[in-house]
Amino acid sequence: TDLSNSLAAADIAHSLHPYTNARAHEDQGPMIISRGEGIYVWDSNGKQYIEGMAGLWSVAVGFSEPRLKAAALAQMDELPYYHTFTSKAHAPQIRLAEKLVEMSPEALTKVFFTNSGSEANDTVIKMVWYLNNALGRPQKKKFLARNKAYHGVTVASASLTGLPGNHTDFDLPAIPVTHLTTPHYWRFGAQGESEAQFTARLLKEIEDTILAEGPETIAAFIGEPVMGAGGVILPPEGYWEGVAALCKKYDILLVADEVINGFGRLGTTFGCESFGFVPDIMVLSKQISSSYMPLAAILVSDAVYNAIADNSAKIGTFGHGYTGSGHPVACAVGLENLKIIEERDLVGNAARVGAVMQAELARLADHPLVGEVRGTGLIAAVEMVADKAARTPFDAKLKLGAKAAEFCNEQGLIVRAIGDALALCPPLIVTEDEVREIVARMERALDATQAWLAAEGVI
Ligand code: PMP
Numbered sequence: 001t002d003l004s005n006s007l008a009a010a011d012i013a014h015s016l017h018p019y020t021n022a023r024a025h026e027d028q029g030p031m032i033i034s035r036g037e038g039i040y041v042w043d044s045n046g047k048q049y050i051e052g053m054a055g056l057w058s059v060a061v062g063f064s065e066p067r068l069k070a071a072a073l074a075q076m077d078e079l080p081y082y083h084t085f086t087s088k089a090h091a092p093q094i095r096l097a098e099k100l101v102e103m104s105p106e107a108l109t110k111v112f113f114t115n116s117g118s119e120a121n122d123t124v125i126k127m128v129w130y131l132n133n134a135l136g137r138p139q140k141k142k143f144l145a146r147n148k149a150y151h152g153v154t155v156a157s158a159s160l161t162g163l164p165g166n167h168t169d170f171d172l173p174a175i176p177v178t179h180l181t182t183p184h185y186w187r188f189g190a191q192g193e194s195e196a197q198f199t200a201r202l203l204k205e206i207e208d209t210i211l212a213e214g215p216e217t218i219a220a221f222i223g224e225p226v227m228g229a230g231g232v233i234l235p236p237e238g239y240w241e242g243v244a245a246l247c248k249k250y251d252i253l254l255v256a257d258e259v260i261n262g263f264g265r266l267g268t269t270f271g272c273e274s275f276g277f278v279p280d281i282m283v284l285s286k287q288i289s290s291s292y293m294p295l296a297a298i299l300v301s302d303a304v305y306n307a308i309a310d311n312s313a314k315i316g317t318f319g320h321g322y323t324g325s326g327h328p329v330a331c332a333v334g335l336e337n338l339k340i341i342e343e344r345d346l347v348g349n350a351a352r353v354g355a356v357m358q359a360e361l362a363r364l365a366d367h368p369l370v371g372e373v374r375g376t377g378l379i380a381a382v383e384m385v386a387d388k389a390a391r392t393p394f395d396a397k398l399k400l401g402a403k404a405a406e407f408c409n410e411q412g413l414i415v416r417a418i419g420d421a422l423a424l425c426p427p428l429i430v431t432e433d434e435v436r437e438i439v440a441r442m443e444r445a446l447d448a449t450q451a452w453l454a455a456e457g458v459i
Contacts (some may be wrong), residue, residue, distance in 0.1 A: 020155075031409075036063025037432060039427045041414070043316050049414045051425050056416075057228055057260045057379075058291035060161040060428040061340050068292045068333050068340075076330035084113070084326045092331035098340055100288075100297055103269060105278045113326035117259040117285040118152025120296040122280055123154050124255055125175060126320050128219045131304060134311030142176040142213060144206065144221040144252070146183065148230030151257055157374060160222055163230065176217075178209055182227070183235040186372045187391070192224070195236045203242040215250035220281075225271025228260035228425075231418045232381035234374055240275035247280075253304070257280040259296070260357070260379070263287040263341055264428050267351030267377035274376070278302055287428075290337045293330035346428040354378040357424075357435040364439070365447050369453075378428060381444065383421040386459075394420055394458075403452060407445035413438060 007392030017025060032044035039062055041051045051063065061068065072160035075092060082090050097111040102212045112127075114120045125143070132140040143160055145151065151160040158166045159173030162182075167173060177294040181202055182188055189198045210218055221243060247254040261271030265287065272282070281304060300308075311326035324330075341347065354377035363381050365373045371385030384404065386394045391431050394400045408415045408422065416423045422445075426438060453459045 002044060007195075023417075037145060038062045038064060039430050042368055047412070049409065049412050050194050050426070050434065050438055050441070052408070052413050052426050053290065053416045054425050054444075055428045056286075057376075057425045058286040060287040060290045061265060061337060061344075062290075062429045063428045065130070065290070065337075065340065065425075067336050068290065069335035072293065072329050072334045075329045079328050082328060083323060086319055089109065089326075089327050091326045093326040094340075096297075096326075096331040099134065099335055100299060103338065104282060104299050107278050107280075107301050108282055109302050110300050110305040112298045112300070113331070114296045114298070114322055115294045115324045115327070115330075117283065117296050117321060118154045118157040119300050120259075120283045120285060121151045121157035121160060121257065122154050123298055123320060124220075124222070124283060125160075127281070127298070127300070127304070127308060127318070128253055128255075130311065130318055131307040132219055137216065140219045140431060141216055142178065142218045143211065144218060145177055145179050146181070146223055146227070147179045148182040148184075148227055148233065149179070149222070149224060149257075150227070151224075152227035164191050178213065179204055182230065182233060183239050184231075184233045185236045186374070194242075196238065199236045199238045199242060200237060203246065204237070204245065206246055210246065210250050210252070212258070215252070216251065220253040220255050221247050221321070222255040223258055224257045224259070225261050225275050226379065228268060228379070228423075231383070231421045232375055232379055232423050234376060235275065235313065239245065240272075240277045243363070244277040253280045255279060255283065256415075257283045259283055259285040261336070261426070264347035264350045265377055265379050265425070267347065267354050269347050278306065287341075289334040290332055290338070290450050292337070293327065293333045294324075295327070295330040332454045333397075341428070344429070350378045350428050353430055353432055356432045357426075357430075357439065360436055360439040361424075361442075364446065367443070367450075368444055369450055378424075378426055378430065380420040380424045381418065382424075382446075383419075383446050384446075385420070398458065400449065400453075404445055404449040407448040407452070408442060410448070411441040413441040413445065415442070 007234050032043050034044045035042040040048055042048050079404040100111050145160045147162040150155045159175045159177050162179045185195050185198050205328055213231055256272045258270050262284045266274045280301045282299040289295040358375055361373045364370050369384045370393050372383045386392045401420040405417040406416050
């Protein structure tokens with residue numbers, strides 16, 4: 001579509017794009033994505049790209065799934081919208097809730113729907129506070145989170161997020177939260193420290209924090225099993241088992257933010273399965289509907305549900321919900337999407353093709369620019385460093401990650417730069433040949449980045 005002379009193009013060029021340098025954007029204009037099919041998208045100039053980020057960690061089934069379109073249309077015909085306030089419900093919402101409970105760990109039995117991951121984490125905060133108020137311990141309010149965590153951008157969910165820019169520019173955190181060390185052995189392991197010692201140090205830090213602040217003040221620990229937007233960070237061996245044990249010991253609720261991990265990304269249905277723990281609360285979004293419709297869900301245990309339900313019978317209802325919570329069209333699309341994930345064994349595909357992708361990417365560890373290649377299943381990151389042995393980062397002013405991501409675009413591959421790490425998260429339908437092609441394109445982009453650094457006189 002030629003948008004160059006249309007009003008739409010002018011509007012797009014001048015609208016505010018999140019995480020975008022507005023002045024540079026005014027000069028360069030946006031990259032307009034106009035079409036998608038399978039693992040591919042096309043820009044408005046007709047150039048084809050492999051969507052190596054599944055459009056921001058989301059599109060499990062690819063960009064042109066006819067069954068999701070059909071599910072949306074059928075639901076539009078039957079009941080396009082209804083709210084879920086004051087004891088109302090509808091079939092798509094009920095069916096999706098049943099499916100989620102069936103797929104998730106046995107202990108999680110009840111579902112609350114929202115429209116986004118940020119709203120879902122906001123809701124979790126309020127649920128936990130409401131629950132502790134109901135249990136007569138209103139002082140049990142604090143959250144434990146981690147540096148580099150991403151839990152959303154609303155005032156409360158951004159407070160849980162542990163990325164400095166999300167805080168310093170907005171006077172956050174606005175809720176009581178303590179951020180702990182990022183569980184990234186390669187970056188934060190001390191000289192000579194083994195992985196097991198690193199895990200033990202992090203668990204000690206958590207326990208020391210709980211004891212210093214008082215377990216009676218700590219409500220919940222929240223974490224992504226594998227951190228996504230912080231740079232695809234896999235925890236060290238034994239970390240999650242240790243965190244779960246500490247939560248149990250000090251009566252702290254464990255919240256798994258599975259917004260990126262959930263529905264197969266790691267080659268298991270949920271990230272918590274990969275690491276052998278069962279949370280009290282699980283947060284799901286993105287791949288729940290392949291983001292064809294905005295949708296998120298919070299799954300809670302009987303204990304959490306009962307504390308809320310008892311309170312709403314005795315004191316006051318849980319006064320929280322969104323007009324679009326459990327939207328019928330979104331739920332119908334979500335249910336169909338989960339059926340496709342099951343019928344096509346996309347979780348198994350993520351494990352099998354993911355193993356090939358990780359093996360192919362491992363070769364890039366020998367590239368002169370690459371410090372660490374990390375990942376599992378169909379999520380990975382390739383981090384560039386100035387000095388491989390010392391793991392020294394490049395000068396941040398170079399914005400090398402963004403530069404390398406541009407070279408990936410030139411090669412027809414969309415990735416996301418997180419600092420100087422290039423993140424990959426292709427659709428779960430990707431094939432072995434396609435992941436080989438993804439890695440080949442990334443390798444050529446790394447070579448181009450190296451040539452650019454040489455031309456700039458940096459190396
Ligand atoms: N949690 C995690 C782990 C996420 O990755 C994200 C989004 N990247 C969110 C929460 C927030 O979701 P949303 O963008 O839908 O608000």
